[in-house]
Amino acid sequence: MTRVPETIAIDGRPPSASHLTLSQIMDQHHTNLMGTVHGGRILNLIDSVAGVVAARHSDGPAVTAAIDETAFLRAVRVGDVVHVDARITWAGRSSMEVAVRVTADRWDRAVPPTDVATAHLVMVAVDDAGHPRPVPPLLPETDGDRRRYREAEIRREHRLALRHALLDAPADIP
Numbered sequence: 427m428t429r430v431p432e433t434i435a436i437d438g439r440p441p442s443a444s445h446l447t448l449s450q451i452m453d454q455h456h457t458n459l460m461g462t463v464h465g466g467r468i469l470n471l472i473d474s475v476a477g478v479v480a481a482r483h484s485d486g487p488a489v490t491a492a493i494d495e496t497a498f499l500r501a502v503r504v505g506d507v508v509h510v511d512a513r514i515t516w517a518g519r520s521s522m523e524v525a526v527r528v529t530a531d532r533w534d535r536a537v538p539p540t541d542v543a544t545a546h547l548v549m550v551a552v553d554d555a556g557h558p559r560p561v562p563p564l565l566p567e568t569d570g571d572r573r574r575y576r577e578a579e580i581r582r583e584h585r586l587a588l589r590h591a592l593l594d595a596p597a598d599i600p
Contacts, residue, residue, distance in 0.1 A: 430582040438563035441571050444482035447511045448475050451533055454504050463502035468528060469493070471510045472545050476524040479512045480549035483522055484561040488549040491521060492585060496545040509539060515571075516578030520558035521550045523578045546581060 438587065458464040473490055480488035502508060511527045516523040524547045529539035553559045566572045 436560055436562045436564040437450045439483060440555055440565045440567045441513045441515070441574075442567060444479045445511075445513045446479050446482070447477055449507055449511055452502055452504055452506050452508055452530075457504060460501075461504075463504070463506070463508075465498055468498070468502065468508070468543050468544075469496070471508065472496070472512075472526045472528065472543070472548065474547075475510045475512045476526055476547040476549060479514060479524050480522050480551070483514045483517065483564075484551035484559075486551060486553070486559070488522070488551045490547055491550045492548040494585065495581070496543065497519075498543050500530075500540055500542045501541050502530050505533050507533050508542070513574075514564055515546075515574040516582065517561050517564040518582075520561055521548055522561055522564075523548055523576075523581065525574060546578075548585070 448471065452463045452467075456463045456467045473493065477490065488538060505529060509531075510526060512524050512526045513520050515525045526543075526545045526547065527541065528543035528545075530535050531539040531543045551559045551561045564575065566575050571589070
């Protein structure tokens, strides 16, 4: 992988500049054998919205490097309106963390949405050749933004430690 030049200065952006919520009604084409919406469909929505948020923050394409801390909290049913809310929580030289919260409510009732899934994704900005490219720094605006930034740094350290441990592990597992 090509290193990102460290001499490029890019103006920072707040999380609010790229925040996005996508809503979609789930239908029978989205179901699994249990009759609920397939978890893979929810993951697809999570990844798609995170990609848009990362592209908006970085002014260009970004690819998924990792999806972690995904939790499915409740089943989604046919007729639920799923809302996928995503925001940048951390930005480095070429990578960004995107936090995603998925809620759902019924299409035919005015009920409060319930939490159905959460995830954190690492997205890497890439150029036309697929090499990492610089991204703007993240400029947290609120106390919540600053808290999410600190939490993202902890997750990053954990991911890096895990990656190094796995790369250093013996290759005896099939």
